[in-house]
């Protein structure tokens with residue numbers, strides 16, 4: 396099948412087809428003397444986007460260092476981890492994870508979280524800037540491992556996210572003797588009335604509430620730290636809001652309470668202020684919510700093109716998707732199943748993550764993807780929240796995210812593109828636009844974030860990369 400989609404207009408002063416462009420029809424952009432590290436592939440075979448991606452995969456450590464020294468970046472900090480007064484065994488843990496310096500949210504939140512007397516916190520920070528690491532360090536600092544009862548509770552909206560947070564805590568706490576984590580997630584059983592010995596329990600709201608109230612394996616009055624992660628999903632998901640409030644109400648007055656989210660709509664502020672008494676607040680301005688390290692583009696298909704044409708457009712990008720790892724977002728389960736099936740028929744190894752899988756199957760798909768068994772993941776919104784796969788460098792919105800009214804779903808957009816460009820790594824987001832309706836949604840996203848999302852062509856790539864045209 397042809398891999399070129401002639402209907403694309405990648406034209407422009409210097410634009411070329413993404414599969415063949417060498418930067419410039421007019422010969423102005425020389426194939427890169429400075430990009431020598433982009434090796435092992437014949438440069439004549441590579442598109443500009445492919446080169447940029449390959450270069451960023453090779454240079455990602457350097458990029459993070461540069462960002463961490465830029466005071467306007469959410470990854471920067473003036474303090475070191477030592478200055479944040481972490482316990483020596485936790486310092487060992489963070490360094491063993493390859494963290495050199497804290498990010499802004501870690502630097503700002505940790506002194507509050509480690510304060511005596513304890514301070515409550517409502518905190519917003521962009522996707523992938525280290526919120527999970529911040530509250531994991533706070534929980535690990537808070538517990539006394541000698542005490543064999545549950546001291547910290549963390550609520551996450553999904554099974555996968557609860558597991559992921561637990562993995563971070565276990566890794567970070569690997570040098571803290573006797574620290575144990577339990578998972579209050581579907582399928583895990585406890586014995587009624589037999590108190591847990593694990594100091595930290597992470598779970599989804601329903602199971603956690605059952606464990607605390609029905610099975611009575613956790614004494615809520617003994618909890619000294621309570622964390623709500625991805626709080627915006629809590630208020631959107633049927634039942635989660637009330638279950639979280641019921642747990643929170645049963646905690647002691649001295650319990651330290653924290654709430655984190657990358658996005659905060661108005662309803663979340665109401666909820667947050669209800670569940671977190673006298674909070675310190677860290678909040679972002681709207682234009683700060685998108686990250687400069689994630690470059691956003693759109694691909695304009697022929698208006699009213701059919702699914703097959705959209706598929707051709709995706710094939711056109713495919714070589715780029717597999718340089719590192721990619722996530723393709725579809726609006727419905729049906730589209731995601733169809734797309735993954737046709738990509739597989741074409742001989743591509745893709746993973747499918749959608750709501751029809753059981754939670755265990757979903758966790759297994761994410762684990763395989765995280766381990767690089769598949770390079771491309773096709774999914775719906777289920778995995779747009781919180782999932783951290785470091786190597787993802789490109790996100791494709793095969794369908795743009797919309798809300799019930801058919802308008803742009805800004806928060807979902809942010810969470811989706813935030814799956815790439817984790818912790819300052821370079822990321823690319825490509826939005827497929829195939830109708831006037833899509834164009835209207837794209838414009839809404841641009842307006843909301845005060846950001847231009849240009850057409851994907853050589854000019855816009857060079858411009859976004861800060862390479863003079």
Ligand SMILES: Nc1ncnc2c1ncn2[C@@H]1O[C@H](COP(=O)(O)OP(=O)(O)OP(=O)(O)O)[C@@H](O)[C@H]1O
Pocket residue numbers: 493494495496497498501520521522523524525526527528529656657780781782783785813817818
């Ligand atoms: N100080 C640090 N130095 C280097 N890497 C870090 C640091 N803190 C976190 N990371 C890494 O950055 C990635 C993103 O961190 P984390 O998952 O904590 O972000 P997040 O803000 O919770 O993201 P999201 O909003 O998507 O849930 C992870 O892979 C994590 O290991």
